[in-house]
Amino acid sequence: MYYSVGAFKDAGLDPDKPPATWTEWLGAAKKLTKPNGDRWGINFPCTYDYCGWLTSAFVMQNGGQYYNHDYGGEVYYNTPSALGALTMLDTLVNKAKVMPPGVSDANACTSAFFAGRLGMMLLSTGSLSFVRDNMKTPYKVAFLPKAVRNAAPIGGASLILPKGNTPERQAAAWTLITWLISPEIAGEWSRFTGYFSPRKAAYDLPDMQTFMADHSDAKIALDQLQYAVPWFDTFNTVAVRKAMEDQVQAILSGKIAPADAVVAAQKAADDLLRPYVEQTALKAIG
Amino acid sequence: MTEITRRTALGAAIAIPAAAAMARTALAADPVEIDLFFPVPVQGKLADKMKELIDRFNASHDNIKATAVYTGSYDDTNLKTRAAIKAGKPPAAVIMSANFVREYVINGDVDPFDPIIEKDGKTPAAYFDNFWPALKPNAVVDGMVYGIPYQNSTP
Numbered sequence: 001m002y003y004s005v006g007a008f009k010d011a012g013l014d015p016d017k018p019p020a021t022w023t024e025w026l027g028a029a030k031k032l033t034k035p036n037g038d039r040w041g042i043n044f045p046c047t048y049d050y051c052g053w054l055t056s057a058f059v060m061q062n063g064g065q066y067y068n069h070d071y072g073g074e075v076y077y078n079t080p081s082a083l084g085a086l087t088m089l090d091t092l093v094n095k096a097k098v099m100p101p102g103v104s105d106a107n108a109c110t111s112a113f114f115a116g117r118l119g120m121m122l123l124s125t126g127s128l129s130f131v132r133d134n135m136k137t138p139y140k141v142a143f144l145p146k147a148v149r150n151a152a153p154i155g156g157a158s159l160i161l162p163k164g165n166t167p168e169r170q171a172a173a174w175t176l177i178t179w180l181i182s183p184e185i186a187g188e189w190s191r192f193t194g195y196f197s198p199r200k201a202a203y204d205l206p207d208m209q210t211f212m213a214d215h216s217d218a219k220i221a222l223d224q225l226q227y228a229v230p231w232f233d234t235f236n237t238v239a240v241r242k243a244m245e246d247q248v249q250a251i252l253s254g255k256i257a258p259a260d261a262v263v264a265a266q267k268a269a270d271d272l273l274r275p276y277v278e279q280t281a282l283k284a285i286g
Numbered sequence: 287m288t289e290i291t292r293r294t295a296l297g298a299a300i301a302i303p304a305a306a307a308m309a310r311t312a313l314a315a316d317p318v319e320i321d322l323f324f325p326v327p328v329q330g331k332l333a334d335k336m337k338e339l340i341d342r343f344n345a346s347h348d349n350i351k352a353t354a355v356y357t358g359s360y361d362d363t364n365l366k367t368r369a370a371i372k373a374g375k376p377p378a379a380v381i382m383s384a385n386f387v388r389e390y391v392i393n394g395d396v397d398p399f400d401p402i403i404e405k406d407g408k409t410p411a412a413y414f415d416n417f418w419p420a421l422k423p424n425a426v427v428d429g430m431v432y433g434i435p436y437q438n439s440t441p
Contacts, residue, residue, distance in 0.1 A: 049360055057441055072388055125439035130330040144441055152440035158384045158425050158433030161397045162376035172318040172350045173378035174402050177434055179343055192335050198417045198435030224440045228420035231385035235392055238361055
């Protein structure tokens with residue numbers, strides 16, 4: 001979570017004490033929000049992909065698992081933990097009105113943040129360098145506020161080897177991969193982007209140690225790793241992810257009640273997962 | 287490009303045997319051409335930086351010519367990779383959204399890293415200790431390494 005020090009001070013909030021719980025988060029957002037959209041308390045991107053990632057964070061913070069981490073055929077959308085998370089979003093947007101209605105993209109969030117029209121935003125660690133380069137007034141980074149527990153889903157990308165390549169090409173790809181994730185290059189990429197380096201040894205190198213000493217904001221993501229939870233992965237991941245994203249977007253637009261949204265999301269997801277479930281968990285044994 | 291080079295060499299072999307011998311020699315020294323699909327899901331100049339990194343890789347590896355192919359968002363990169371695999375022209379490597387790895391395994395569209403790691407004299411488990419443990423659930427599926435973490439985040 002990124003927040004504006006100037007907006008916090010202006011709203012009478014202590015920038016050294018960012019909200020740590022959903023209740024404190026709403027309280028701070030109310031103080032930060034000014035009428036007529038002059039300043040919003042909270043915003044985050046809820047376009048496809050971002051929306052599912054952050055929704056999974058809210059549900060897991062609320063004690064849920066969101067999906068079966070070991071088996072790609074089950075999601076837990078129609079659950080108390082998901083209903084509570086979606087109700088929290090409904091409160092922020094439609095009841096307390098501390099978050100802009102409708103679906104924002106990352107550009108809308110960052111441009112409002114840079115212009116002083118947004119107090120707090122949820123955005124990927126991967127945007128850290130972009131924020132650092134463009135925010136002209138002081139900002140800080142904090143853990144996501146928690147509900148039942150702290151939880152932060154892992155995001156980012158991994159190198160894979162698609163099937164169908166010759167051994168010669170695969171060996172060359174491995175040489176490239178080994179180079180890209182060497183501590184030196186992994187550290188350089190992390191410093192350039194803001195993504196934390198997956199390669200632990202990158203943080204042992206002098207360049208990285210100097211950088212981390214100079215940029216306390218880069219340390220938050222590493223510290224938050226103690227609360228890391230895996231990222232939504234199922235059979236037919238994108239479609240099953242969208243089954244929930246469509247409902248969350250409808251909530252942000254004030255078009256559906258949370259209790260109906262979780263039912264609709266679960267049904268759509270179950271339909272999409274059925275072919276895989278029938279080949280696996282429901283496969284007849286005889 | 288490799289295919290075209292080979293066909294050109296083959297054409298020369300039919301026309302002039304001496305030239306063919308030279309072409310074969312040249313072919314042996316040709317670098318292995320590989321393509322890397324990469325996404326940029328956040329704001330910033332990440333695509334420029336990636337191309338710079340690949341240029342540096344090529345400059346320090348005479349036997350490989352890597353090309354970085356920008357493939358858009360995580361979702362677009364997934365679609366383009368699937369299309370390339372379906373067309374029989376899979377990229378040599380892809381920087382894929384970490385949470386799509388499991389589905390590639392389910393669909394049988396990726397090779398595990400285990401044999402190539404073992405060839406380097408390491409056990410896959412020991413190799414994965416190079417990375418933060420929190421990254422494992424999205425990269426190791428059914429006990430095999432299918433993803434090598436490249437860039438990671440939390441909100």
